[in-house]
Amino acid sequence: MKIVISSGHGKHVDGANGLIDEVTEARAVVPEIAKHLRSRGHEVIEFHDDSSTTQQQNLQTIVAFHNAQGAHELDISIHFNAYVPTAGGRGTEVLFVNHDIEDVAKRISAAIADCGLIDRGAHHRADLYFLNGTIAPALIVEICFVDAQADVDCYEDAFDAICLAIAECVEPAAPDRPPAAMLCTQGRVSWFGGPNDMGVAPDEGLAFLYDVGDKPILFLPRSPPGTSGLARRLNPSQHYIAMRWDYDVFPKEFLAGDVKAMVRAVKTGREFLAIPADWGPHLDTGRVADISPGLMDALGIITDDVIEVVFPA
Numbered sequence: 001m002k003i004v005i006s007s008g009h010g011k012h013v014d015g016a017n018g019l020i021d022e023v024t025e026a027r028a029v030v031p032e033i034a035k036h037l038r039s040r041g042h043e044v045i046e047f048h049d050d051s052s053t054t055q056q057q058n059l060q061t062i063v064a065f066h067n068a069q070g071a072h073e074l075d076i077s078i079h080f081n082a083y084v085p086t087a088g089g090r091g092t093e094v095l096f097v098n099h100d101i102e103d104v105a106k107r108i109s110a111a112i113a114d115c116g117l118i119d120r121g122a123h124h125r126a127d128l129y130f131l132n133g134t135i136a137p138a139l140i141v142e143i144c145f146v147d148a149q150a151d152v153d154c155y156e157d158a159f160d161a162i163c164l165a166i167a168e169c170v171e172p173a174a175p176d177r178p179p180a181a182m183l184c185t186q187g188r189v190s191w192f193g194g195p196n197d198m199g200v201a202p203d204e205g206l207a208f209l210y211d212v213g214d215k216p217i218l219f220l221p222r223s224p225p226g227t228s229g230l231a232r233r234l235n236p237s238q239h240y241i242a243m244r245w246d247y248d249v250f251p252k253e254f255l256a257g258d259v260k261a262m263v264r265a266v267k268t269g270r271e272f273l274a275i276p277a278d279w280g281p282h283l284d285t286g287r288v289a290d291i292s293p294g295l296m297d298a299l300g301i302i303t304d305d306v307i308e309v310v311f312p313a
Helices: 022-039 055-067 099-113 129-133 149-157 159-169 293-299
Strands: 002-010 043-049 074-081 092-096 119-124 138-145 183-191 240-243 261-265 271-279 287-291 306-311
Touching: 002 022, 002 055, 022 043, 022 074, 022 138, 022 159, 043 055, 055 129, 092 099, 099 119, 099 138, 099 159, 129 138, 138 149, 149 159, 183 293, 240 261, 240 306, 261 293, 271 293, 287 293, 287 306
Parallel strands: 002 043, 002 074, 074 138, 092 119, 183 287, 240 271
Antiparallel strands: 092 138, 183 306, 240 287, 261 271, 261 306
């Protein structure tokens, strides 16, 4: 999984202040989480805003950085809360807008709380710039309250455990899978989908995704001019795949769920996760799969190069 993680606020844009400072602590937490994620095999990109001087500029800079990192599966912003000074505890919470990762948000909040904080839970927020502006699903992790003595004591005592707990929870829970179902195959590949795919009609849909809301991460914010179908609205920078799925083995509802394929390029040895997006290619092409242009680029291959696919990954 490729993850982009940043600290909230910036060098010249203050966050919450109390017994500890939000900006300072967020910048300490991010690299620790990144370290643990990398040890689990994830690709992680970190960011701290050192240039912005206003809150609006800060938000725009952070979101722009996240969106500029190419196709990735998750955006995370680390923050700390503040309310009214207290000797007691107020706890931890995780904010989200994309319901696809609501379970991840709940697990992170609960895991941080297991380190000694109150679990405030996961909360849907549709009014936050970071959550609305990032292309990939995003989470804001509010570690604890900087003006709550019990919170700060726990955070300082359990710093390592908190960072590890977050890293261990970022992957979605494994979906229910059809019994003994596993696909391992190899063959030639091509690309499909997006505004430049003139091989599909402007109104052409997808085999088991019927609305942008079924899998928001896969689609552009708006339909390309002159089109109405989902196939041309696919975001070519995202990693997706079409195969000739056997619906008796992998039902459409399963393919539309939270499941991915591992795609490996034989020529380069590179491999990435890809989201099922459609059925295809036609048997007459002699190809085993169609993938997104962004995944083709990431794998370092061209049309008719050979890939290996393992599904579910």
